[in-house]
Amino acid sequence: MDKLDKILKGKIKTGCRELKEQLSDETLEELYSVYPFNKFEYIISHLISGQIIDINEYLSIRSSYINRNKYLYLFEITAPRTFGETWAQRHLNEIVPELQRPDKTTDPYYTGEYDFWYNNIKIEVKASRAVRRQSGGRLIEKALSIEDNASFDMNFQQLKPDCCDVFVWIGVWKDCIKYWVLSNEEVRSNKYFSKGQHRGNKQKEGQLWIKNSNIDDFNLYAVDVRHILDKIIEKSNQHTHCHE
DNA sequence: CTTCGGTGAGTCTTAATTTA
DNA sequence: TAAATTAAGACTCACCGAAG
Numbered sequence: 001m002d003k004l005d006k007i008l009k010g011k012i013k014t015g016c017r018e019l020k021e022q023l024s025d026e027t028l029e030e031l032y033s034v035y036p037f038n039k040f041e042y043i044i045s046h047l048i049s050g051q052i053i054d055i056n057e058y059l060s061i062r063s064s065y066i067n068r069n070k071y072l073y074l075f076e077i078t079a080p081r082t083f084g085e086t087w088a089q090r091h092l093n094e095i096v097p098e099l100q101r102p103d104k105t106t107d108p109y110y111t112g113e114y115d116f117w118y119n120n121i122k123i124e125v126k127a128s129r130a131v132r133r134q135s136g137g138r139l140i141e142k143a144l145s146i147e148d149n150a151s152f153d154m155n156f157q158q159l160k161p162d163c164c165d166v167f168v169w170i171g172v173w174k175d176c177i178k179y180w181v182l183s184n185e186e187v188r189s190n191k192y193f194s195k196g197q198h199r200g201n202k203q204k205e206g207q208l209w210i211k212n213s214n215i216d217d218f219n220l221y222a223v224d225v226r227h228i229l230d231k232i233i234e235k236s237n238q239h240t241h242c243h244e
Numbered sequence: 245c246t247t248c249g250g251t252g253a254g255t256c257t258t259a260a261t262t263t264a
Numbered sequence: 265t266a267a268a269t270t271a272a273g274a275c276t277c278a279c280c281g282a283a284g
Contacts, residue, residue, distance in 0.1 A: 080277035081255040088276095112257080112274075128277070133246090135279080151246085157277070194248055209248080 004065050008043050011052050019050045068145065072174045075129060075143040088127035088170050089115055096229050099123065113163040118229070121236040124164035128154035128210070129172045143174040149212065157207035161188040166235045168228065171210060180210075180221040181231040183238045192217070 012023045021027070023046055028039055044061075047053045053061075077083040093099055093116070102110045102117035116123040130152045131142035144152055154171055161184035169180040187193055193208050210218055223231045 078278095079254045081275065083278095084276040085256080126277085131278085139278085153246090155248095155277070155279085158275075207248080207250095211246090213246085 003068065004040070004061070007061060008040070008047070011047050012043070015047070015050055015052050019046060019052070022046055068175050070175055071172055071177060072140065072143055074172050075131070075140040075174065078139070083129070084125075084127055089125050092116070092125055092168060092170065092228075095225055096232075098229055113160065118232065121166055121232060122164040123166050123168060123232060124160070125168050125170065126156045126159070127170040127172065128156055130154060130174075146173045146176045151212045154210040155207060156210065159187055159193070159206050159208060161185070161206075166232050168232070169210075179223050179225065179228055180218055181223050181228060181235055182221050183235040185238060186221070186235070 012020060015023070023043055028043070031039060031042060033039065033042070044053075044058060048055065048058060074083070074087060077087060093101075099116040099118050100106060102114065102122075104110055106117045107122075110117075114122040115125045129139065130144040130146075131139055132144060133151050133153065134142060144150055156169055159167070165184055167180075167182045167184070167187055169182070171178040171180070182190075187206075187208070190208060192210075192214060193206050
């Protein structure tokens with residue numbers, strides 16, 4: 001939103017007096033809109049009609065905005081499970097179709113404690129979104145770009161290294177998605193791993209924050225979309241075996 | 245300001261119960 | 265008996281707030 005605002009403000013400045021009045025901050029402030037009409041459609045129509053921009057310039061502004069906000073829609077999801085399961089798990093399965101949904105036929109002892117199964121490897125998926133660190137406000141308004149240097153803390157939680165062999169973490173920014181793959185041991189012994197969450201699970205469950213201040217320490221585990229499965233297999237050879 | 249142990253709230257799954 | 269409804273529990277991630 002910030003960058004689009006800047007671009008439009010810059011364009012308005014180059015217009016004639018009349019146009020500047022029509023698009024002044026005060027006018028825009030008072031502008032009453034009902035979906036799908038809004039401030040942007042109003043400004044852009046004026047800019048085109050005043051010949052400040054032409055249709056091609058509009059199209060280029062539009063497509064670069066879309067590029068900068070490809071994944072913004074993911075911040076519209078409010079319910080944790082809708083994001084974590086409906087989106088994140090399905091998304092990973094689309095990228096890596098080889099991963100199987102576990103059930104009693106793949107693993108007789110399966111009771112929902114991990115998310116995917118591949119060739120005897122138990123895989124747990126966790127996802128988190130990068131948002132501005134501030135209390136209140138909707139997620140979509142706090143969504144961060146990978147280039148922003150505002151502070152954030154992605155909370156990967158309810159991590160149970162005893163229940164799976166490999167973790168796949170998905171970090172979502174409004175313009176990009178990052179993937180990290182770690183063995184259960186790499187999580188358990190990670191210096192940022194914080195033990196203890198939810199009463200009754202104190203020994204088994206922990207959490208970890210990937211923050212603007214420590215994200216580089218995880219580059220070691222970052223993996224390109226195309227290599228996720230290879231990395232899962234590689235990491236599964238390093239994990240500490242859990243006994244049924 | 246950041247950290248990190250913990251709670252909160254929405255959704256889904258499964259089991260239990262009621263209804264037809 | 266089978267289907268429909270309700271209740272219980274598990275699983276998801278965001279967020280809080282005391283302590284540093």
